[in-house]
Amino acid sequence: MGSTDGSAKREHRRFGRTCTACGTSRLKSQLVRFVRTADGGVAIDPSGKAPGRGAYLCADAACFAAARKRNKLAAALRISISADEYDALERDFNDRCVSHTDAR
């Protein structure tokens, strides 16, 4: 829809969060938050408000892939994430991120 050029630049740092995979800081709305669950697992936190340790990734499949490859998500959350868990997360992540850009 709209493009955001110009005025957003200065607020970038103060309100931004950093993507765990690529290190880009973005507005929270452009990132997907992952949160550590009570049982030591990980879940996507669509509200961005769930309690617990969180980590952010760009809403971009490439960043998820990079985070998975280097196991950065697990490191950021200080847990271990199995291949099965990554598979489930990836599916969930793609559902959320791709749905509004690729509506065929």
Ligand SMILES: [Zn+2]
């Ligand atoms: Zn990123």
